[in-house]
Amino acid sequence: MLTSKALVIIASVIAAGFGMSIAVLGGTLGESNAVSKAMEALGRQPEAQGSIMTILLLGLAFIESLVIFMLVVALVLLFVNPFVGMV
């Protein structure tokens, strides 16, 4: 028979893995879109390479930071779970 603490742990692990995969999926779609558009712009105007690369890297870091937020939430759930102590 599962104790309530075991249930909380199972729920946390599933939530961390599931949430991380969805966050990575969204981030990947956004980043691939950004990179493909940047490649198109680069093909059209090769002389603007410097500013395109700077804006691309900046945008990629912004998109990635949202995935990183999910990573932080997942780390909290896995390592310093506040709900395990409650039950």
Added chain:
Amino acid sequence: MEEIAPRIVFRILGIPITDSVTTTWVVMGIIFILSWLLTKSLSEYPSKLQSIFESLVEFYENIAIQVMGEKGRQFVPLALSIGIFILLSNWIEIIPGFSAPTRDLSTTVALAIVAVTSTYVAGIREKGWRFFKKYIEPNPILLPINILEELVRPVSLSFRLFGNIIGEEIVIAILVMLVPFILPIPMMLLGLFTGLIQAFIFSLLTLLYIAGAIEE
């Protein structure tokens, strides 16, 4: 978990001193010695090291002038020192025995508070009381959303840096646990690249936030 949390090295008068604080001291020492050595013998015909750092400063000055005109030059020292500090903090974990101070949330929150406070200081110095007018523009109804936007800035700045560094560190730790030889090295090189990009992003965002605060 014990590997992730900063560990307490010693206590001063009951205040715990973690290893991220002591590593920060080492980074400060490196920056201090580096800048002392560099500025000791500045010459008009620069040596290799001097020309590297001159081109770095020039790069940031070009960005600052691009986003806020000639008056952006005065904010270059702030952004560049934040950038160099973060870069060295990220890279010092390549030395065995050190761990990056930026994987401690306290360090990144402190840096983000410095960056965000400097935008208010710059904006109020530039525009006076008119600085607060931008919160009720274009419509006073948007006041809560504008305030929320201001509150999100330091959170996103600090969590971005913290999450990137600690995520990379956990990946390396898991790889070392599985295959202790050779395999973690490409991941470490990727980590060096991530550290460089994050340092650049942090200092660039500082400049952009200041530009947003002082624009007319």
